[in-house]
Amino acid sequence: MLEVTGLRAWYGEAQALHGVNLSVGEGEVVTLVGRNGAGKTTLVRCLIGLHRQVGGTVSFLGRDITGMPAHRRARAGMGWVQDDRGIYAGLTVEENLLLPPKVSDRAWTLDRVYEAFPVLADRRKAPGTTLSGGEQQMLAIARVLRTGARLLLMDEPSEGLAPVVVARIGAIIREIKETGVSVLLIEQNVKFAATVADRHYLLSQGRIVEALDNSEFRRREVQLLEHLGI
Amino acid sequence: MKSMHIRAGAAAMTGALLLGACGGGPGASGGDFTGGKLVLAVLNDQSGVYKDASGPGSVKAVKMAVADYKKKYGDAAVVDDIEVTSADHQNKPDIANTKAQELYERKGADIILDVPTSSAALAVATQAKNHHKLFIDVSAATTQLTGARCNKYTFQWAYDTYMLANGTGTTVTENGDKNWQLIYPDYEFGQDMTKSFTKAIKGAGGTVQGAIPTPFPNDNFATFLTKAGSTKPDVIGTMQAGGDLINMVKQFNASGLKEKGIDLAVGLMLITDIHSLGVDQFAGTMFTDPWYWNMDKETRAWADRFQHETGTRPSFEHAGNYSAALQYLEAVQRAKTDKADAVVGELAGKKTNDVFLHNGEIRAKDHLVIHDTYLARVKKPSQVKEDWDYEDIVTTIPAAKAFPTAEESGCSM
Amino acid sequence: MNAVLQYAVQGLAAGSFYALAALGLAIIFGVLGVVNFAHGAFYMLGAVTAAVLLDTLGLTLWWSLLAVPVLMFVFGVVVERLFVQWLLRLDPLYNFLLTFGLTLVLVELVKQKYGVSGLPYKPPGILQGRAELAGVVLPRYQLFVFLFSVAICVLVWLLMTRTRVGMIVRASTEKPELTRALGVNVGRWVTPVFGFGVALAGLAGVLAAPFRAITADMGNNFAIILFAVVVIGGLGSIVGAVVAGFLVGLVEAFGQAYAPTFAQILIFVLMALIILVRPAGLFGREEATR
Numbered sequence: 001m002l003e004v005t006g007l008r009a010w011y012g013e014a015q016a017l018h019g020v021n022l023s024v025g026e027g028e029v030v031t032l033v034g035r036n037g038a039g040k041t042t043l044v045r046c047l048i049g050l051h052r053q054v055g056g057t058v059s060f061l062g063r064d065i066t067g068m069p070a071h072r073r074a075r076a077g078m079g080w081v082q083d084d085r086g087i088y089a090g091l092t093v094e095e096n097l098l099l100p101p102k103v104s105d106r107a108w109t110l111d112r113v114y115e116a117f118p119v120l121a122d123r124r125k126a127p128g129t130t131l132s133g134g135e136q137q138m139l140a141i142a143r144v145l146r147t148g149a150r151l152l153l154m155d156e157p158s159e160g161l162a163p164v165v166v167a168r169i170g171a172i173i174r175e176i177k178e179t180g181v182s183v184l185l186i187e188q189n190v191k192f193a194a195t196v197a198d199r200h201y202l203l204s205q206g207r208i209v210e211a212l213d214n215s216e217f218r219r220r221e222v223q224l225l226e227h228l229g230i
Numbered sequence: 231m232k233s234m235h236i237r238a239g240a241a242a243m244t245g246a247l248l249l250g251a252c253g254g255g256p257g258a259s260g261g262d263f264t265g266g267k268l269v270l271a272v273l274n275d276q277s278g279v280y281k282d283a284s285g286p287g288s289v290k291a292v293k294m295a296v297a298d299y300k301k302k303y304g305d306a307a308v309v310d311d312i313e314v315t316s317a318d319h320q321n322k323p324d325i326a327n328t329k330a331q332e333l334y335e336r337k338g339a340d341i342i343l344d345v346p347t348s349s350a351a352l353a354v355a356t357q358a359k360n361h362h363k364l365f366i367d368v369s370a371a372t373t374q375l376t377g378a379r380c381n382k383y384t385f386q387w388a389y390d391t392y393m394l395a396n397g398t399g400t401t402v403t404e405n406g407d408k409n410w411q412l413i414y415p416d417y418e419f420g421q422d423m424t425k426s427f428t429k430a431i432k433g434a435g436g437t438v439q440g441a442i443p444t445p446f447p448n449d450n451f452a453t454f455l456t457k458a459g460s461t462k463p464d465v466i467g468t469m470q471a472g473g474d475l476i477n478m479v480k481q482f483n484a485s486g487l488k489e490k491g492i493d494l495a496v497g498l499m500l501i502t503d504i505h506s507l508g509v510d511q512f513a514g515t516m517f518t519d520p521w522y523w524n525m526d527k528e529t530r531a532w533a534d535r536f537q538h539e540t541g542t543r544p545s546f547e548h549a550g551n552y553s554a555a556l557q558y559l560e561a562v563q564r565a566k567t568d569k570a571d572a573v574v575g576e577l578a579g580k581k582t583n584d585v586f587l588h589n590g591e592i593r594a595k596d597h598l599v600i601h602d603t604y605l606a607r608v609k610k611p612s613q614v615k616e617d618w619d620y621e622d623i624v625t626t627i628p629a630a631k632a633f634p635t636a637e638e639s640g641c642s643m
Numbered sequence: 644m645n646a647v648l649q650y651a652v653q654g655l656a657a658g659s660f661y662a663l664a665a666l667g668l669a670i671i672f673g674v675l676g677v678v679n680f681a682h683g684a685f686y687m688l689g690a691v692t693a694a695v696l697l698d699t700l701g702l703t704l705w706w707s708l709l710a711v712p713v714l715m716f717v718f719g720v721v722v723e724r725l726f727v728q729w730l731l732r733l734d735p736l737y738n739f740l741l742t743f744g745l746t747l748v749l750v751e752l753v754k755q756k757y758g759v760s761g762l763p764y765k766p767p768g769i770l771q772g773r774a775e776l777a778g779v780v781l782p783r784y785q786l787f788v789f790l791f792s793v794a795i796c797v798l799v800w801l802l803m804t805r806t807r808v809g810m811i812v813r814a815s816t817e818k819p820e821l822t823r824a825l826g827v828n829v830g831r832w833v834t835p836v837f838g839f840g841v842a843l844a845g846l847a848g849v850l851a852a853p854f855r856a857i858t859a860d861m862g863n864n865f866a867i868i869l870f871a872v873v874v875i876g877g878l879g880s881i882v883g884a885v886v887a888g889f890l891v892g893l894v895e896a897f898g899q900a901y902a903p904t905f906a907q908i909l910i911f912v913l914m915a916l917i918i919l920v921r922p923a924g925l926f927g928r929e930e931a932t933r
Contacts, residue, residue, distance in 0.1 A: 048824045074826030086821045090813045099814050100825035147826065279860070282760040416904055444899075445907045447864055449855050452653035452785065453899035460646055476761055476856035484766075484784040484854060486773030500760075507856075508763030 001026050001182050002047075002151055006056035009039075009046050009206075016042045018206040019056065024151065024182050029173060031185040031193040034203035035228050040186050041083070043203070044155055047184075048080045049073045061150065075103050079149025083156045083186070085140045087128040094124040096139055100147045106179070107148030116175075117142050134165035141172060151182045158189045170196050190225055194218050202227070262567040264338065267311035270296070270555055271339035273329055273354065274369065276318035279472040280346040282502045284369045284547040288344050289316045290539050291548045295555035299563075308566045312559075315339065319350050326350035330357040330365075340568045341366060341558055344551055348372035348419055358383040362570050366558065368550040371498065372422060373634065376598040380641035383570060385577065385597045388550035388586075389520040391422045392634045393603055394498055397518030397627050399430030399467070401605045402495050407464035408436040413454055413478070414469035414497075415446035423469040423497045439463050447474055451481045459487045469497040476507045483511055501545050504608055504620045512608040512620075519606040521546035521586055522621050532585045543618035546586075553586030589629045596641035603632040648779045650896045656785035656854075658892020659792035660686075660847045660865070665872045665884035666799060667843030673816030673879045674829070674836040676735055677727060680742040683866025684749040685841050689715055689848020690857045691753055694762035704767050704853060708791075711849045712842040719841025723834045731833070746862075753859040761861075766853030788850050795846065796885050803881060812836060816879050868895075868907075871914045877927025887925060 002024040009017040017039050024030045034040050045051035047058060049070035058066050065073055074080070079100075088096055097113060097120070114121035117138050123131060131139060137157055144152055154173075158166045166189070173183055173196045187193040193200065200217045202210040202224070212220070272289045275281050296312050315337055319326040326345065333339040334357060341364040345351040351370030358365035359381040366385045367375050371394065376386045403410075410431050414420035420443070428438050439461045442454055451470075455478075458466050466487070470478045475496065482494050499517040523533035523543050532552070536544040544552075561576035562568060579594035590601040606621040614620065664686050671679050692714060693707040702710060722745070730737040766784060774783045803809035815822040815829045823829050848862075855861060872891050876883030891910055898906035917925060 050820050050824055070820075070823040071826050071828045071830075074824060080821070080824045082821055082824075086818060088814055088817050090817050091810060095810050099810060099822070100827065103826060143825070277754065277759075279759055279858075281754075282758045443904050445904070448907070449861065449864060450657045450895060450899070452657065452782075453650050453896045454903065456646065456649050456653065457900050457903075473761060473856040473858045473860065476858075480854050480856065484771070484782050486780060486782050489772055502760040506758075506760035506763060506858075508765060510765060511763070 001028070001061060002184065003059045004047070004056070005059075007043070007046060007058065008055040009042050009051055010053045011042075012053075016206055017046070017054075020203070020206070020208055022201050022208060022211075024184050026182060027177060027180045028199065029177050029183040029185060029197045031187050031197040031200045032203055033187055033190060033193060033200060033224065033228065035188075038203045039206040040203055041155070042206075044080075044153055044186060047153060048078060074100065074147070074149075077103050077148070077150035079144030079147060079152045081137075081140045081144060081152060081154040081157060083159065085133075085136045087131070087136045087139055089127055089129040091128050092125050093120055093128055093131065093139060096128045097143050097146055100143060102147055104148035104150065106150070106181070108142075108146045110146070113142045113146055134161050134168070137161065137165070137169060138172070141169075141176075145176070145181075149181070151184065152176065153184050153186075155186045156188065157185070158187065158192045166192055188228060190217075190221055190228065194221070262569065263309055264340070264568060267313055267338075268309045268559075268562060268568050269313045269315060269337060269339045269341075270558070271333040271337065271342045272314070272316040272344050272551065273319050273326065273333065273342050274316070274344040275321050275346055276316070278321050280321065280369065282506075282542075283500045283545045284344055284346055284551070286316075287536075287540050287542070287544065287548045288368070288551040289314065291536065291544065291552035292343060292555040294535065294539065295552050295559060298556060299559040303563060308563055309568070319345070319347075321347040321350060323347070323349040323353045327353040327357065330354045331361075334358075334361040334363050340364065340570070340573075343554055344368045344547070345370055346547070348374075348422075351375060352379060355379065355381060355384040364558070364570055364573060366554040368554055369547045371419060373426075373639070376596040377634075377639045377641055380596050380639070380643060382574060382597075382643050385554075385592065385599060387554045387599045388546060389603070390598070390633070391419070391497075392426050392638075393520070393632050394518050395423055395426030396430045396634075397603055397605055397632060398495050398497065398516060399427045399436075400434045401518075401625065401627075402465060402493075402516055403431050403434035403436035407493055407495075409461075409463045410436060410438045410465055410467055411458035411461060411463040412438060412441040412467045412469065413451070413458055414441065414443060415448070415471070415474060416443035417446050419471070420446070420469045427467055427469070427497065444470075449474075449477045451478045452485065455482055455485045455487060459485070459490065459492060462490075463492060465493040465495050467495045467497060471498050472500075472503070475499070475503055479507060479511055479515075500547075501543070501618065501620060505618060509609060509614055509620050510611045513610045515608045516624070517606055517608075518627070519546060519604050519621065519623075520601075521549050522604060522606060522623060523549070524619060524621070525604070525623060528585055549586040553584050556584060557582060557587075557592070591629065593636055595636040596639040596643075598633060598636075598639060598641075600629040600633040602629050603627045645779055646900075649781060650900050651893065652781050652785055652789065654893035654896030655889055656788045656892070657895055658889035659788045660851055660888075661869060661872045661891055662885045662888025663792050663795060663847040663850070664844045664865070664869055665876065665888045666796065666881065667840035667847075668869065668873055669876070669879055669881050669884035670812060670843075671837055671840035672873075673881070674812055675727070675731060675738075675833055676819065677731070677738040677742070677837075678735065678878075679840065680739055680866070681722075681745040681749065682742075682840075682844050682869060683862030684746040685715065685719070685844035685862075686848040686851070686865055687753065687859065687862035688718070688749060689845030690764075690852040690855070690861060691757065691762060691848075691859075692845070693849045693852040694764045694857050695757075697764060698762070704770070704849070707849045707852070708846070712846045715845030716838040716842040718845075719838035720834055722841070723837040727837060728833070746866075750859045750862070757859070759858060759860075761856050761858040764852045764857055770853070784854060788854070791850065792847075795843075799843075799881075808832065813881075816881075868910060871910050873924075875914050875917050875924055877921075877924025880924065880926035883924055883926030 004022045007020040200212045274284050317329045346369035348370045351367050368387045371391045373390045414424045496517045561573045564576045565572040581591045588602040604623045605625045692711050696702040770784045872887045876887030898909040
């Protein structure tokens with residue numbers, strides 16, 4: 001589904017990524033962990049096409065998309081759930097849902113979205129940012145599901161949310177996986193990552209330093225937490 | 231090698247000296263001209279708000295005067311080589327100041343003509359005084375040029391604020407509009423005009439109910455007009471000029487004050503204002519005009535020539551520049567030199583008539599040129615017979631009554 | 644009371660020009676991130692075009708209100724395609740300088756072609772004179788200007804809230820990057836949005852034609868006040884632009900009535916006060932920075 005080979009990225013003269021290799025298979029949930037400044041956000045911005053100063057290749061569904069502009073990547077099936085949730089204050093909840101265009105026949109109908117997230121149905125006419133943090137996170141996820149995206153890039157979905165809400169988000173991610181949609185999850189919350197993901201990458205100083213499966217990941221939780229400085 | 235250089239240089243210098251000596255104009259008339267030629271410089275607004283009313287048209291008018299002078303005197307002319315040059319002062323006093331210096335010192339100008347915008351004209355007057363060269367103001371209206379800040383080398387040819395205010399203020403008040411509200415732009419010209427208007431209105435037995443200062447420039451006069459109309463005056467006098475005047479008149483017409491029987495009198499109106507706004511918007515407005523192209527056969531004939539040259543009818547500034555240049559050339563002819571003191575001597579006190587000056591006198595005491603002026607009324611659209619045919623001359627104000635007396639000017643040279 | 648009402652209508656009429664033009668400025672800024680310095684020149688071109696249409700083709704104000712925005716839209720599209728688009732990827736300062744230069748060129752071209760004294764314009768007879776409303780005598784034209792621009796503002800508001808284009812404009816104003824990353828081809832809307840903003844400035848110019856001096860320089864002073872309006876309303880805020888437009892008109896009118904010499908300064912005092920209290924303007928969102 002997603003194949004990244006030798007990805008390098010720069011901010012002017014400063015190199016932020018030094019040849020990242022990773023892959024996400026169909027229906028797979030993969031996390032990317034790393035401490036602040038490891039290059040996680042840069043990596044996501046490269047993948048969705050907002051950071052263009054790059055080398056190496058990114059291929060998606062068998063196509064090389066390295067030079068493709070952001071809106072065409074989205075139309076190819078890449079869905080971004082931004083770390084601050086990216087909810088528009090000037091748009092109602094429903095408009096937030098309707099803004100991105102449908103990209104495949106997997107697209108959820110509005111009815112299905114409202115069935116899965118009843119709270120959004122109740123607040124459909126309210127400005128997007130009047131929702132609570134957890135509700136906004138659900139709106140952000142629902143928004144990309146409605147487009148029929150094949151791969152979700154989720155940047156820190158658990159950040160700043162109450163444990164109950166985090167558990168609910170975890171459940172949603174598992175449901176998504178069931179439908180055959182892939183997820184690349186950027187996380188610092190190792191415990192949460194272990195509950196939803198199949199595989200894990202550890203990013204440090206712009207390089208993938210380790211690739212672990214879930215059982216190994218659980219075993220080395222303490223060491224990983226130490227690495228992340230939590 | 232070195233001595234060769236020196237010798238070559240010396241030869242060149244001698245040559246230049248010889249040329250200079252020979253180039254003193256036609257030897258026959260025994261002329262005495264610096265650089266062998268006479269240079270007339272027009273310093274005015276070539277690109278801004280006064281471009282149409284004076285600008286390049288005034289340069290053309292001065293060239294017409296030179297042509298007429300040459301035609302009249304032919305071989306008897308005291309100078310053959312007459313150059314007309316021009317510069318743009320963008321209505322800024324500092325630029326006017328530098329340009330005047332440049333014209334007098336490096337371009338060899340014997341006289342500077344025109345110079346709209348009072349502050350710019352005052353700067354040029356100072357330069358004229360310092361350089362002992364002539365300056366004839368045509369387009370600037372401040373009374374200071376021939377009043378408190380007069381000097382031997384500066385003449386005011388066409389009009390001043392006193393004349394504008396006195397003509398309109400007195401005549402309109404005498405015609406029955408006794409109660410006035412004045413609206414004026416809050417800078418030198420506006421304040422000057424308001425003072426003169428107030429004096430004239432009171433002198434004719436009227437009252438000024440209020441005088442409202444406005445920002446300058448300004449495009450929104452609606453509320454100022456409502457405020458002025460609230461005391462129910464007979465007439466509102468506006469001292470706005472150029473684009474501001476057009477804003478004012480459009481908004482006066484939209485304000486409904488006209489329907490309430492309130493008239494509008496304009497302090498300074500140029501024919502280009504009427505042309506640009508359309509005669510219907512101004513119809514009936516009274517103002518004082520130093521000159522109008524369609525007054526008589528002679529002015530009309532000259533206006534035809536001017537139109538042939540430029541494509542438009544002349545404003546009073548255009549005619550004024552023509553007249554100033556022509557009278558200057560006549561004075562040079564009589565003085566047989568371009569030496570400023572001699573030419574000033576020929577000009578001062580001269581009584582004359584030309585296409586612009588009717589019963590004109592170049593007053594010796596303050597160098598204000600007095601002449602007949604006119605109270606004009608803008609025609610109704612139905613009365614307009616041709617393009618630029620906009621004015622009815624209501625009364626002629628004789629020269630002696632139109633301008634301040636030499637005592638009132640307060641000039642001491 | 645009567646006088647106060649008159650001042651209010653005059654203020655709202657003056658504010659109408661600001662509101663319409665500022666609306667265009669806000670929409671352009673929202674989608675392109677360009678502070679269009681040439682907006683005053685586009686306002687001037689609108690008025691000049693109306694005057695030329697009346698003079699050459701005999702098109703009255705009614706037709707000009709329709710035709711001039713269309714022409715200005717086309718002109719805006721041409722300007723965007725020829726110049727603005729090439730600088731969009733660079734620092735916004737480049738487009739600011741470009742539009743500033745464009746202003747100088749347009750003003751000078753109009754001066755060359757039509758002179759500096761201005762052009763005549765005669766409004767339709769029905770809009771001349773006064774109207775009586777509940778015992779208050781009001782100048783008809785100013786009343787018309789106010790009502791007309793309120794109608795346009797409502798139309799634009801409907802366009803913004805009820806259509807997909809409007810939704811995209813609002814979205815990319817607020818979060819330009821995310822909007823693209825969500826698959827919206829914002830680039831497709833850049834050209835028409837620029838044209839639309841220019842058309843609104845032109846429309847304000849047409850409305851001003853019967854009421855203000857039509858000269859090449861008419862946009863210069865206007866543009867300065869316009870930027871005060873946009874700062875007061877909040878850069879990029881569509882509602883803010885309209886509200887601040889009318890507010891500034893009112894401040895100007897009441898300033899003229901009660902403190903004539905300070906009328907224009909008052910606007911900038913208001914601007915300074917609002918920046919002190921709310922740096923992002925009345926309706927600006929601080930997070931909506933680029």
